Amino acid sequence: MTTSVDLTxxxxxxxxxGLLDVFSWRYLLRLLVRQGTQTxxxxxxxxxxxxxVKPAAQFLVFYIVMGVFLQFHxxxxxxxxxxxxxxxxxxxxxEAFGNATRSIVDNGALVKKIYLPRELFPIAAILVAFIxxxxxxxxxxxxxxxxxxxxxxxxxxxxxxxxxxxxxxxLGLGLFFGALNVAxxxxxxxxxxxxxxxxxxxxxxxxxxxxxxxxPDWLFAIYMSNPLVVAxxxxxxxxxxxxxxxxxxxxxxxxxxxxxAIAICIVALTIGQxxxxxxxxxxxxxx
Amino acid sequence: MTHEAAxxxxxxxxxxxxxxxxxxxxxxxxLRRSHSFKEAAIGWIRGKDVWSKKFQAIDDVSFVIDExxxxxxxxxxxxxxxxMLKMISGVLEPxxxxxxxxxxxxxxxxxxxxxxxxxxxxENVYLNAAILGMKKHEIDARxxxxxxxxxxxxxxxxxxxxxxxxMFMRLAFSVAIHAELDILLVDEILSVGDAPFRAxxxxxxxxxxxxxxxxxIVSHDLEMVRDLxxxxxxxxxxxxxxxxxxxxxxxxxxx
Numbered sequence: 384m385t386t387s388v389d390l391t392x393x394x395x396x397x398x399x400x401g402l403l404d405v406f407s408w409r410y411l412l413r414l415l416v417r418q419g420t421q422t423x424x425x426x427x428x429x430x431x432x433x434x435x436v437k438p439a440a441q442f443l444v445f446y447i448v449m450g451v452f453l454q455f456h457x458x459x460x461x462x463x464x465x466x467x468x469x470x471x472x473x474x475x476x477x478e479a480f481g482n483a484t485r486s487i488v489d490n491g492a493l494v495k496k497i498y499l500p501r502e503l504f505p506i507a508a509i510l511v512a513f514i515x516x517x518x519x520x521x522x523x524x525x526x527x528x529x530x531x532x533x534x535x536x537x538x539x540x541x542x543x544x545x546x547x548x549x550x551x552x553x554l555g556l557g558l559f560f561g562a563l564n565v566a567x568x569x570x571x572x573x574x575x576x577x578x579x580x581x582x583x584x585x586x587x588x589x590x591x592x593x594x595x596x597x598x599p600d601w602l603f604a605i606y607m608s609n610p611l612v613v614a615x616x617x618x619x620x621x622x623x624x625x626x627x628x629x630x631x632x633x634x635x636x637x638x639x640x641x642x643x644a645i646a647i648c649i650v651a652l653t654i655g656q657x658x659x660x661x662x663x664x665x666x667x668x669x670x
Numbered sequence: 671m672t673h674e675a676a677x678x679x680x681x682x683x684x685x686x687x688x689x690x691x692x693x694x695x696x697x698x699x700x701l702r703r704s705h706s707f708k709e710a711a712i713g714w715i716r717g718k719d720v721w722s723k724k725f726q727a728i729d730d731v732s733f734v735i736d737e738x739x740x741x742x743x744x745x746x747x748x749x750x751x752x753x754m755l756k757m758i759s760g761v762l763e764p765x766x767x768x769x770x771x772x773x774x775x776x777x778x779x780x781x782x783x784x785x786x787x788x789x790x791x792x793e794n795v796y797l798n799a800a801i802l803g804m805k806k807h808e809i810d811a812r813x814x815x816x817x818x819x820x821x822x823x824x825x826x827x828x829x830x831x832x833x834x835x836x837m838f839m840r841l842a843f844s845v846a847i848h849a850e851l852d853i854l855l856v857d858e859i860l861s862v863g864d865a866p867f868r869a870x871x872x873x874x875x876x877x878x879x880x881x882x883x884x885x886x887i888v889s890h891d892l893e894m895v896r897d898l899x900x901x902x903x904x905x906x907x908x909x910x911x912x913x914x915x916x917x918x919x920x921x922x923x924x925x
Contacts, residue, residue: 390770393771393772394770394771395760396757397757397760397763398760410805411797414800418789418797493783493784496761497761499801499803667761
């Protein structure tokens with residue numbers, strides 16, 4: 384019946400190009416991100432000031448409790464900065480990953496009624512998490528400047544790389560678990576477990592020397608190739624180290640670990656996207 | 671299409687190009703009985719039937735809709751007509767057969783799905799038009815028309831949660847109908863608003879049909895369907911039982 388028609392102009396509805404489609408939907412992405420950030424401080428007098436007050440208070444607590452009371456900065460110079468620089472990165476990862484995982488279910492009303500490239504929702508979730516990360520980074524910057532921090536090109540490039548690594552791994556994992564979450568809400572709980580592990584498995588409260596002393600070499604190499612560990616270490620190098628004078632040295636083979644971490648991010652993104660596309664076809668009927 | 675307009679012998683030929691091709695489409699739903707691993711495992715241990723049950727929503731449906739045609743998909747509740755429309759829009763994917771479309775497509779499938787109660791009417795117009803695939807400059811150009819058509823100018827900067835349901839639907843419909851598109855899918859939407867607004871909508875849909883837009887309408891309002899469509903496809907229990915002129919289709923539906 385259709386053999387006489389040239390089918391080249393036709394497309395199958397509902398089949399997109401995955402993450403690439405997001406570029407042609409930039410405007411909607413911008414609106415989704417704005418919606419995600421605007422609604423955060425609804426009906427609040429101070430609004431976005433809270434985004435600065437909270438991390439500033441957190442830093443103060445670290446400084447007084449960890450630094451002064453517990454005397455952690457006898458071992459690690461400027462321990463409060465060390466801790467805060469790491470926590471900022473971990474917070475970004477946890478929020479981005481958690482938001483991305485829930486994004487499809489949260490936008491269920493839309494997903495089952497209108498076709499859009501569904502990757503928009505996890506990506507918007509990660510951009511919103513990034514915007515929430517900025518005030519924390521600003522507090523970190525202010526504290527470091529007060530302690531005599533000077534910017535360096537290498538340090539700033541390192542931080543940008545760290546942010547890109549965290550965003551990529553959060554998106555890869557977020558696509559994977561976000562797709563699973565549609566059929567089985569267990570994914571959400573599983574993600575909370577991953578978040579717990581990710582918080583404690585990176586050198587935030589301790590230094591890389593402690594796992595190095597306890598773990599066999601091969602296991603320590605794996606430990607250091609965790610993209611999140613690499614991102615945290617890059618932040619330490621960029622923000623914390625310049626504020627110290629006689630701190631312990633950075634870990635060896637950072638370049639190798641960084642390379643492996645980037646490879647892991649690419650693999651996670653590829654698998655996440657593949658799984659997402661496989662499950663996407665059933666989103667509308669599962670929600 | 672521009673290249674057709676360029677060649678006069680083509681534009682004179684009566685054969686129109688299809689906008690939508692539906693070929694041997696089937697859709698089966700799995701009626702799941704468990705929504706977590708735990709639930710499935712416990713059910714299995716207790717000897718319950720945890721495996722999903724199949725339900726044939728659409729069974730071997732084929733039709734071709736030409737550019738500029740207005741077609742009604744008719745059937746009673748649960749016959750599968752909305753499922754069919756969702757497969758054309760791309761929200762659902764057929765299990766067998768295929769659906770092909772040409773041109774920009776927008777579904778009026780439950781307009782207002784993307785409305786956010788905490789945003790103002792103005793922000794929601796932009797958000798929803800973007801959801802329907804419009805670019806910023808296209809929305810800017812049509813914004814005034816959209817608001818005027820909805821007839822709620824005085825409230826446009828208020829949050830949508832303070833709107834009455836009628837106002838809400840008027841704005842949502844107005845956005846959808848002004849979207850830049852070639853194919854319009856309408857699902858039971860024309861039941862919104864009061865009589866004057868419905869008349870206005872019907873008139874707008876007529877003018878879109880005259881402008882050569884392709885339309886697929888699902889509705890229980892048979893008077894409206896008779897007025898808007900020239901062709902009807904009747905679906906009963908997932909099977910296509912008739913495809914032809916609207917009057918005969920309506921008779922077939924009743925009988």
